[in-house]
Amino acid sequence: MRTGASRYAIDMGWGLILGQLGIDPQDVLRSARLPLDLFRREAASLDSAEYFRLWQAMERVSGDPLLPLRLARAMTAETFSPALFACLCSESLDAALARLALYKPLIGPMHLSVEKDASETVVEIRGLPGDIDPPPSLIAGELVFFTHLARLGLRERIVPTRVESPVPLPQPHAFADWLGCAPRHGEAARVAFRGRDAERPFLTANPAMWAAFEPGLRQRLSDATAQTSMAGRLRGWFNETIASGRVSINEAARDLGVSGRTLQRRLSAEDTSFQKELSAVRERLARHYLTQTRLSTGEIAFLLGYAEPNSFYRALHGWTGATPDRIRSGGGVVS
Template sequence: MIDNSRLQHSVLGTFLLPVAQALRLCGVDPLELADGLGIDTAKVANPDWRIPQVQFNQLMESCVEASGEEAFGLLAAQQIRPQVLHGLGLAWLASDTVYDGLRRLVRFDKLVSSASDLSLLQEDDAVIVDFGRLPGMENFQFASRDYAVGMVARMCSLALGDFIAPVRVEMERPRPQQPARWESVLSARVDFDCEHTRLYWYRADILEPLVTGDPELARANDEQTQAYLDSYLDQSTARDVVDKIVEHLPDGPPSQQQIAESLHVSNRTLQRKLKEEGTSFMDLLQETRLQLAQKYLQHPNRSVVETAYLLGFSEPSTFSRAFKRWTGIAPAEFRETAQAR
């Protein structure tokens, strides 16, 4: 069995600091709220500490509920200081242009969140930051995505030393009750229920040279950020494989060759990298199916039959035999026990 805790996606721990400040502005005690979720806030003092993405998602859900502020993610992003992003934040401020800062963010996006899937696009006279696919988790809180969008917009303004508004914002999130709140904070037209989450800027606005540009300082912080990522993301191949397995499972269990092709590497290279990380494709496939099975079976509206098909089993009986082999009990028994707690 692999150490799956190392494969969980996580968020930079210092991102809790702006969240705590936003809670205080709303009259909510951040320490009490975090403690109720089992988050040890004392760990924020450790610059290398990261919070599991699932737990951060739960935190944002609790923040929205406790504050009564549906735009809490944007409010938290307004409290961000460059130091929250460690070396990346300082390199961003020392960039030659706002555009260079955005390129650094895309290059080092895994520092912010290991599940990040940012990309930088160009369309006519616009430069676009695309936030990629939504994290594959149940009950995803769009306040987390609001926080990410607000963070990028705020860091662009901090780098410029003046407010710079996007031309347009597209968001996957459902239309909120007060959409004007988003347009006010971002100073741009915001479209909701979109296929992508994207920020658009005029190219000319973000290519102006910055008076704070310092190439040597930027490079020094780039090296620091890369060193951190090299030491932290030692399980990146396994994590990427798990992500691809989850995508493919509803269509049946993928082969190692399919996953290698989707990751744009050869089958032999993928096998070698996984071996270097102390695991194998079959280990990851079984562990992913087991964890998803346990999560799905705890959901009151998801049956054993539906779970079997979601995990790529052609027959519920085949799933039942596999689950009993993995856990020692039948899926129906596990479901009853889990939901009785």
């Protein structure tokens, strides 16, 4: 049985990138029949049909068959896209593609396969929903993204050894010029890179930043790919919204698509509660931030949704019996 998320995160940066390209984000959302505040939401997500409608709307509104290439040019190392950030922090293209394959189910209705032999690394799109035809621009965009990722990480115009697409790419000569090789028809969308290119160190590698960023992604992946309980869904919601400070049971119930009473009843049936799950998420994140980052205690309190640091200090002492400084120095209970 295929496991994966049923909803996929939409970066807040999408609206900014579209605006930079002269494409009105509101026109795109209106054409896709999606909420007009989607790109402003802190935890925006779409299901498969909505995700494909968004890409189809971008095709229509832009009227540009080369939109995937324009999107790639607008996406730089300074663009904060969680997927791009996670990849560029990697040690190499091989590591970046492996990381992308792991977390891809969070950001799109597809899975990636990465295969490596002595001469090549090949990344292939798999697991697209069988009942919905993906927009051609989405397939083209993925093929372009893999290549763009290699170029951003190595600061060099890396050329794939081959690019294959199951659907015809518009203006193939333009794509061939950008990719450096002519796309050809294949049973699946895939890009192959020379093994030596895929193994070269990324100039953007940043293990320390990745160490701070990874736990949240792992928790989201765990919550999304499991046969998720209501408590698991709630933990995923906390991970996405906790820094906003807006973590009331009514807001959680609304975003999870249930009534407040139903949420409380289902949590009780799972032998937990809203406050218990909120406290557990805050404790886990607090331990991580204190031991793995240099954030100040005030910054950590803010990220955990506390209005003031003193509230965080009291909660931390209740969880661990220790102060922030003691935990940072290794004297607290941090297991």
